[in-house]
Amino acid sequence: MNSIERRESILKSLIQSKTPLKGVEIANKYGVTRQIIVKDIAILRAKGNNIMATPDGYIINKELNKIKAIIAVNHKEEELVYEMSIVIKYGGTIEDVIVEHPLYGEIKGMLMIKNYNELNKFAEKYKKQQGRLLSVLTNGVHIHTISADTQEDINSIIDELKENGFIVSD
Incomplete structure (x- = not known):
């Protein structure tokens, strides 16, 4: 070949x-x-x-027909799984994580986490490798691209993230 x-x-x-x-x-x-x-x-x-x-x-990426939103969030390291589980709960996908670095500019990590099994694997890998989240570079502030089947799902995700104090606002 x-x-x-x-x-x-x-x-x-x-x-x-x-x-x-x-x-x-x-x-x-x-x-x-x-x-x-x-x-x-x-x-x-x-x-x-x-x-x-x-x-x-x-x-x-086969999810080209999904509704997407870019959200700015802030949470503690121990709230990572809870934040992501809110997105998944409404059928959403956490496509990526983005942080702004003073020297390198935008740093982006692809995630594509769309169910609890993938979230658990990610959390286990994070714990096992004793890695650091990209958001440590920005005191917890980071951006996610999320996607879902409907705008209603996106709105539900954002509303619950706001209720839990994760959404960054002015």
């Missing part, structure tokens, strides 16, 4: 997959290094494919 055929096969796998595909697993499948897969993904993206890298692997 040459590189063009491999990229076509990778794209087909991403389109058909319901879960993220890890770079190392793709590399093993094709008998190449993970670095080759990173290059293949970059080429596929350059050709206009909406491939995103998430903490769980590569996915193609």
Whole structure:
């Protein structure tokens, strides 16, 4: 299989997959290094494919018809799961987290968390790796892109986040 055929096969796998595909697993499948897969993904993206890298692997964003909102929030580290569970409760997806850094500008991490199972995995990974949230750079203030099926769902999410004091306001 040459590189063009491999990229076509990778794209087909991403389109058909319901879960993220890890770079190392793709590399093993094709008998190449993970670095080759990173290059293949970059080429596929350059050709206009909406491939995103998430903490769980590569996915193609199939949620283009969803209603999206960008929200500014602030919470303590221990409130992370509660904040995200509010979004999920109304059928929402937490697509990303964004912080403003004084030197680097906008720093964005793709999340694509859309159910409690994914949220629990994220929380376990965070705890296990003893990582730091991007929001530590901004004293808890950060931005999320969220999406849901309807504007009503988005409004319900925002209303409950406001009720819990998570939404940043003037």
